[in-house]
Amino acid sequence: MNESPNAPNKRDPADPPSDEQLMVAFSQGSTEAFGELFARYKQPLFGFYCRRVADPAHAEELTQETFLAVLRAARRYEPRALFRTYLYAIGFKILRAHRRKAAFRLTFLGVAGSREPAVQIANEAEVVLRQAVGKLERMDRQILMLREFEELSYSEIGELLGLPVNTVRSRLFRARMGLRDLLAAPAPKSPAAELTGSEERI
């Protein structure tokens, strides 16, 4: 659990430039500023997609697509919200579009795409964890993952998902309780066999 989340508003002047400052600099023509942003967010964004799509190759493509979308929209960027909220909002849009396309192909063309296991399964505990997260209610799962992996604050999550902060808090609590109960329950006999399906739903 992240007990000291990022607090961009309380930044010391001596600190490195904030994401928002870098983005504004890039929108004014500084390529180095984008390089810095890219270095900061390429791994988190890749992780964001990796935990939500089955194929890491797709995750890479979507990460690339997200950065290209940021590039395209750079001239229109206004620092009204935190950059990472902006970035993950683009990420969610691209993810939804990707899922719609995949569902369309699956429904009308019968093309399942690459359904190979997402990542190399490290151990049994990780499999159990993935299954448990996959069983959570969709919105609770999103809130939990945004909090735990992307380390967004409650207000950022609320802004991203269009929910009040109190709702985010109560749903996050419910998700954590649900996850605790699921992890406490006995593990299935062959978790690896069920992984492909469960991780698709995350």
Next chain:
Amino acid sequence: MNATAHTLTPEEIMAFLDGELPALDAQAVAAHLESCAACSRVAGQFRQASQELKSWAAAGPAFSWDAFVLRAAGATSGGGIRGANAKMLARNWTWKQWALASGGTVAVLLLVWSASVPNLLRSRRVADGSLHWLRSEQAAGSKSFDETEGYIRVEQPTAGLKLNTRIEPGAAADSNEIPHGAGSAGDQVEDSDQIASAAPMIARTVSLSIVVKDFPGSRASLDAILARHRGYSAQLSLSTPENAPRSLQASLRIPSAELSAAVAELRTLGRVENESQAGEEVTQQHADLVARLQNSRETEQRLRGILQERTGKITDVLQVENEISRVRGDIERMEADQKELEHRVDFASVELQLSEEYKAQLNSPAPSVSTRLHNAAVAGLRSAWEMVFGIVLFLAEYGLTLLIWAAILALPAFFVWRRFKGKLASL
């Protein structure tokens, strides 16, 4: 928060661990957790769950596109967003996309080429043909041209012009003088061969479009020109709309001998926008008519002789009289045709269009604001009503068919939609 009363909820502990509590509340919760074993246990469970989740780490990406994104960023900041998009798209294409794009471009170019080339060739052929015709007409002294629009107007390209070669030197071939036809001398000609060897009969037509500044003055001048050249107006229509240029359209008849002078005077009325002249050679037609007329007259004479000199049955007499009346009818019809033909030769036809060079009047009374609003409201109401009525008519005509199709397609569409949503939820 009262630590001793143990009033903390697990949700508050979670918020504290997430750093989402205000500073004062956070201090109170921290103090409570130090003193309360049960709450510390809850906090420990939260921490442990987070630690377990942290084990779900994504493997590092290959980032083979790392340099590509940075290059694209450079292109965006340097060459503009649009250029960067094009470059990014182009670099992102697979060989199949390249092949498709190239094939599509070639297909579009071929389509454009195949559509434009025949038109170009056709235009060139027409231009060549027109040029050739113009040269031959210029060599023959033809007057059929269009000065302002730059193209040749051909109304009767074969008429009258070939015969110019047979006109006696000095007749009218090389001047603007209209060759005057045989006219009333037609009935004195014995046969068509003799007529063909005489001066050609040409029916002239002229079309003039003139823009004038002084419209009433031009109208008066037109009447004067007609009187001076002994012409007349076969048809005349005048249009004088409000707040718009006035116009006059007239079909004039002018003696052929006076045509050139009359047209020259008409040109002085204003700026000639369009002019075309043509001539139809009717010599042969006239000669045929005269010959047939003469034959019919001879036939009539013979029939009358039979009726006077021979006797016979009453039925035979009646038959001869019927034949005489039929021949008489033919003669009268041919005489009318002959007169009309000779009139066309004697009087050239001039189609004149006079248009006023309109200047908007500042003092023209504009409708008041309330009137315009009223008119707009009425027009809007009428338009809305027409639209509603159109929808009702459409529904009346096609509503039932649409309903039937909707009923037929609803079930499959519902199943497809449900399947799509299911697939979407599973992804």
